[in-house]
Amino acid sequence: MSTRASRGRRPGAPDTRAEVLAAARTSFAERGFRGTTIRAVAASAGVDPALVHHYFGTKDDLFVAALEIPVDPREVLAPVVAAGPDGAGERLLRTFLGVWDDPQVQPGLLAVVRSVVADDSGGLVREGFIPVVVGPVLAGLVPDRPEVRVPLVASQMVGLIVTRYVLALPPMAQMPAEDVVARVGPVLQHYLTGDLP
């Protein structure tokens, strides 16, 4: 198993670039930005650290290359809000889980969440994500006081993200998506349209 690292180009046509990118994605997703080292990514891809720099430039560049979130939240949320407030809680949750449970996008989302919580102190979420993308969308769904309802919805969704994906608490992580929808959906519906003091 001791693959000797001979200098120069390897025979065959291995897509080493893709392997490096994959290693970077899982490392950023599992350990965040600071916890990820270029050397560890290179080792995990069976490659010299300099090759990582050769393909993707600096560490920041590697990070944005590893995110690659092929989802526009506004686009995904559009049908949810278009169908009106009735049953919006469950629909919102269902599409939300659909995106997060997709193994194609999950590492990128996890990397963002981990790095935001650990390194950014939430400035990006506080001043970017919530007010400019999810806020306006959900605002079209609530009957009144969006400045109270939207954060309550966010708090329950964030709790879901953290317990189910970041910490992977059992049984939250293993619960089928439809069970989550059935159990938490009514709560979101209550935050969206119910009576609030």
Next chain:
Amino acid sequence: MSTRASRGRRPGAPDTRAEVLAAARTSFAERGFRGTTIRAVAASAGVDPALVHHYFGTKDDLFVAALEIPVDPREVLAPVVAAGPDGAGERLLRTFLGVWDDPQVQPGLLAVVRSVVADDSGGLVREGFIPVVVGPVLAGLVPDRPEVRVPLVASQMVGLIVTRYVLALPPMAQMPAEDVVARVGPVLQHYLTGDLP
């Protein structure tokens, strides 16, 4: 303002040890374990890095010294569960916010949460905190299926912690505790004792 760093003991009786500890607490709370460097703590306390090592040994020792959480969760939760299931959601939330809003304990809790999310991948919470301390306590409060109800409660509480304290999202962070109790308490009550599919 350029305090010249002269060698040897300072005149007067400054409690430098306490200043170092305070600087360590806020740094661990704001940046987590890996994000905190001994040099930064020392600089923030206006002190040489070696002094940090002199007072508290290694960085790990400094971390546990900085936590200093003077709260036993089981002791705090005891009256909540003793009063029975009626209104337990609001009582639980009230005591919970009482602890977290206490500026004496908040930095320690924040440091733990940040480091768990960023560095530990949640192993400590998954195998320690939830099953051995909060699980058994709450289990005495729910009528059935604690393995479903407890994680749901946890998900909403974690969401509250992250949005209100870690990310400090407005208006979650500024909302008076009693407003949070009035708005989220019923949801916890529902998770604890309501009808669940």
Next chain:
DNA sequence: CGCACAATTCAACACATGGTGAAAAACGTC
């Protein structure tokens, strides 16, 4: 074949970090 080009590793630099041991300055006690 010969040759430009891409892929890959090696060796090293500059820097930050956690940690150590000794020296200097003030304090407390006799």
Next chain:
DNA sequence: GACGTTTTTCACCATGTGTTGAATTGTGCG
């Protein structure tokens, strides 16, 4: 006032990190 003790800084060390530039080997094309 002499002396041991505590507080504080200085000068290093070993290690890990991001990054760079040169060197080496394979591929593809004329």
